[in-house]
Amino acid sequence: MGKYQNDAKELLKYVGGSENVSAITHCVTRMRFVLNDTSKANKDEIEKLKSVKGTFTQAGQFQVIIGTEVADFYNEFIKISGIDGVSKDSVKSAAKNNMSFMQKLMANISEIFSPLIPAIIVGGLILGFRNVIGDMKLFEDGTKALVEMSQFWKGTNDFLWLIGEAIFHFLPVGITWSIMKKMGGTQILGIVLGITLVSPQLLNAYAVAGAESIPFWDFGFAQVNMIGYQAQVIPAIMAGFVLAFLERGVKKICPSTISMIVVPFFALVPAVIIAHVILGPIGWAIGSAVSAVVYGGLTSSFGMIFAAIFGFFYAPLVITGLHHMTNAIDLQLMAEMGGTSLWPMIALSNIAQGSAVLAMIYLQRKNEEAKQINIPACISAYLGVTEPAMFGVNLKHGFPFICGMIGSAIAAIISVGSGVMANSIGVGGLPGILSIKPTFMGIFAISMVVAIVVPITLTIIVGRKKLIK
Structure with missing residues (x-):
């Protein structure tokens, strides 16, 4: 008998049986169901199963948190249920039938950025490390950085920029590729389109503000500015979708015998023209406006209020899936302002939720049985993955979730009030301090202490009364 056979049988029963499962797959920690009738899922009974750490519904999917052994559980479930598992993309596609327009929009944005996040995190860590060795004056009475003391570290600093530049300056290539992949288009066309947005022929986006003159293509009857869109998010998204829809449209009217020649040409060339003539300038303006509004909100006299609201509600935002919108805003802030004040609050929220779980470990x-869930969930949250902590522990009891939100809000106020900025997105937990600009590492460390101490203290105080009752 398999280790999870009994729990798999019970789970099948409590989700409404095989006939109620439209599609199923799994990710790193969760079983992902698309159910024909979600009302048939008995959440209370499912959460009583020993192998289950929590349940929630997101993006049209009923998700059951199992933990890192989810693959073994999934295999047992497939054997018992007789249901054929499908790919994650198939499950997402089926789940969209259960989603509202806004949920579909958020899901699409999430699917664009999800494949890019590992690279962005690596880039964030690299930029953070380069800050430590290149900008922090730690030697000779605080007058010199490590790169000024050692040729090895100077060479390392210069070499690591090769990776940082590839990730952030050439981000539009990743975005246009991801959109074409998601839309089922020809992915190499997306890559080519992205390269045309960051070509060395163009004036670098970072040099536009200080340029005495902007080069242009002269077509006689019109001139088009030769501006690059390095690190720009919105122009790349708009261009990527135009290419995807152009390719679909041309395919529909083009005979299959000549499609190999006609479709790529009449999809890519117009997309590149539209990107540089229309979408690039519009996207740049929109991105600049969004960045200015968010940055203005964070640095205005109402910045503390904004920080308190964002810090308090970010964890609930994760439950809805709307938190993926912050990736685009962070990246745009990095491109326009040279850093982001938003991402540090996200890291603090993750730490706060993990700290609430740490208090539950004590209580x-x-x-x-609780320790088997609490300890891995706490470690995961401190390393930036909060789902096991929130769904497996904090939301199950309620009060730790609220205590974490309060701690997050207070820490966010300190962070924003002190002007803390991160170079980039990084690992959203304790290692997040590596992505903070060196000038602000000290005050961010204080914010982290607050995000740890406040949730632990509140959770223990409230928990002693709640759990005894």
Whole structure:
């Protein structure tokens, strides 16, 4: 008998049986169901199963948190249910039938950025490390950085920029590729389109503000500015979708015998023209406006209020899936302002939720079953993955979730009030300090302490009354 056979049988029963499962797959920690009738899922009974750490519904999917052994559980479930598993993309496609327009929009944005996040995190860590060795004056009475003391570290600093530049300056290539992949288009066309947005022929986006004159293509009857869109998010998104829809449209009217020649040409060439003539300038203006509004909100006299609201509500935002919108805003802030004040608050929220779980570990220290869930969830949250903490522990009890939100809000006020900025998106937990600009590392460390101490203290105070009752 398999380790998870009994729980798999019970889970099948409580989700409404095989006939109620439209599609199923799994990710790193969760079983992902698309159910024909979500009302048939008995959440209370499912959450009583020993293998289950929590349940929630997101993006049209009923998700059951199992943990890192989800692959073994999934295999047992497939054997017992007789249901054929499908790919994540198939499940997402099926789930969209259960989603509203706004949920579909958020899901699409999430699917664009999800494949890019590993690279962005690596880039963030690299930029953070380069800050430590290149900008922090730690030697000779605070007058010199490590790169000024050692040729090895200077060479390392210069070499690491090769990776940082590839990730952030050439981000539009990744975005246009991801859109074409998601839309089922020809991915190499997306890559080519992205390269045309960051070509060395163009004036670098970072040099536009200080340029005495902007080069242009002269067509006689019109001139088009030769501006690059390095690190720009919105122009790349708009251009990527135009290419995808052009390719679909041309395919519909083009005979299959000549499609190999005609479709790529009449999709890519117009897309590149539209990107540089229309979408690039419009996207640049929109991106600049969004960045200015967010940055203005963070640095205005109402910045503390904005920080408190964002810090308090970010964790609930994760539950809805709307938090993926912050990736685009962060990247745009980085391109326009040279850093982001938004991402540090996200890291603090993750730390706060993990700290609430740490308090639950203390409160439930004699509960062996709870420890099996609490300890991995706490470690995961401190390393930037909060779903096991929120769905497996904090939301299940309620009060730790609120205590974490309060701690996050207070820490966010300190962070924004002190002008903390990150170079980029990074690992959204304790390692997040590596992505903070060196000038602000000290005050961010204080914010982290607050995000740890406040949720732990509140959770223990409230928990002693709640759990005894």
